[in-house]
Amino acid sequence: MKQVDLIFFTIVLLINPCLLVLSQNAESCNSIVDFNEMVNFDTTAMFCQNVWTSKDYVLRYVQAQPGLWSFLLSAPNTDSWLGIGFSTNGLMVGSSAMVGWVYRNGTAVIKQYYLQDKDPEKVEPDAGDLTVTENSTAVFVESNRMYLGFQLNTAHPRSELLYAVGPYGRLPLANDGLRLTQHRETGSASLDYTTGRSSTKDSPYTGIKRTHGALNMLGWGILLPIGAIVARYFRQWDPIWFYSHMAIQIFGFLFGLVGFVLGFVVKDFLRAQVTHHKNIGILILILGCLQVMAVLIRPKKGSKPRKYWNWYHHNAGRILVIFAISNIFYGIRLGMEGSSWYGTYAVIVALMVIVAIILEIRLWRQR
Structure with a gap:
């Protein structure tokens, strides 16, 4: 398994124990x-x-x-x-x-x-x-x-x-x-x-805030990682893997873009001080736009620049996914949405990590 992938899996797996600690902050009337x-x-x-x-x-x-x-x-x-x-x-x-x-x-x-x-x-x-x-x-x-x-x-x-x-x-x-x-x-x-x-x-803006969170979670935090998994582990099904990867990433980008815009709407309505969350979101959007532009100038297979393009496209995508997952968990905390949101997204991330690990092991054995 490549070093970048190990870093990605380690960061995500380290998030899950923190969720258990956060969920323990909840209080029950039974006690x-x-x-x-x-x-x-x-x-x-x-x-x-x-x-x-x-x-x-x-x-x-x-x-x-x-x-x-x-x-x-x-x-x-x-x-x-x-x-x-x-x-x-x-x-x-x-x-x-x-x-x-x-x-x-x-x-x-x-x-x-x-x-x-x-x-x-x-x-x-x-x-x-x-x-x-x-x-x-x-x-x-x-x-x-x-x-x-x-x-x-x-x-x-x-x-x-x-x-x-x-x-x-x-x-x-x-x-x-x-x-x-x-x-x-x-x-x-x-x-x-x-x-x-x-x-x-x-408050009347809770619905908009949750829509912002759900769209970002679906776009940046679920569809984009799934698209990356398709691109890395299903290349033997050419050209299905390519069109599937493109379709998933396009929908993920569009959902994330709408969620990004709604984030500024919520910020203005609530006058929220979420500087770090906002700045990370801007970085994610920039990386997403760069990925879209990179596809438009993709060199032909076998050409010398293709090697460098692959290196950029793959690593920029990994960085985007890492920042997206981290910022989603951070946003859930800022929105005080409780353990249900943490737990649901943690389970989704854990399933994607497990699938990626299994597919990475299979790919390693094939090589």
Whole structure:
């Protein structure tokens, strides 16, 4: 097996163990949590609800005594601020929210904000109409999940809840008055505190974001590797292998191109800070365009330049596939789509790797 192929297989196989670790960050309502040392109220006998399944948000709550309610919200820690709002009509404007975050030096902050308007400048810190019990607030990170705990003095909490997560790595700053940066993703839900039923709605751009991810996954991350496998291991079926390879790569490029464009649409709508993901995507598109142009100037078989063209075309394709698979996993993490997306794509990649290994062994034996 060639050295480049060994590097490709090693990188992909190394990704899969990481997925197991990431999936362990998910939290289940079946387990009892005991964070009594972290917060000033009992957390062992709280009701639990998966309130924002697509983002793995878990809300625990209980009426500790008449007129006193305890809340503990948890979500994957993404170096972002985490917030839960209480609304009278299900809308953001006019609601009050509890927002918390943890700086990289370990300093934790939790505040109440009044959502006066959708403009971040109109989201006021240390304001709102929630009556928060003194010394009941806490925010901490445990097992790569962020927890937001607090108690409210109220006969019955508002049932219209809002959830939001801030942009990656952009936490509120003290010299800016701890004002919140534009949220990266939002969700809303109606929670029945008696039955525990919750109906969550994702933000309106979730569908576009998932379409962006699915198209890139199908185009760059599935069809292009399959086309490369066809070109390397099925040359004995000439010219079927060539036309199959061309057709698969063309469809893969087109799907990936549409997914690339949708990525900029999502970025503008959500004002997402995804510099690394975007730059890798641009590199992948450039490599894809270079591959298309290379086909147009392909030298004839047997000519001297054909050897160098083959070297470029094969290795540029391998580099493209490696970056594409890595960026897809990275994009799933940025989109907080959870273990289902990780697991599905990991299985697909693993199957392609297994098939490639079997075919490579067969090719090696034939040689």
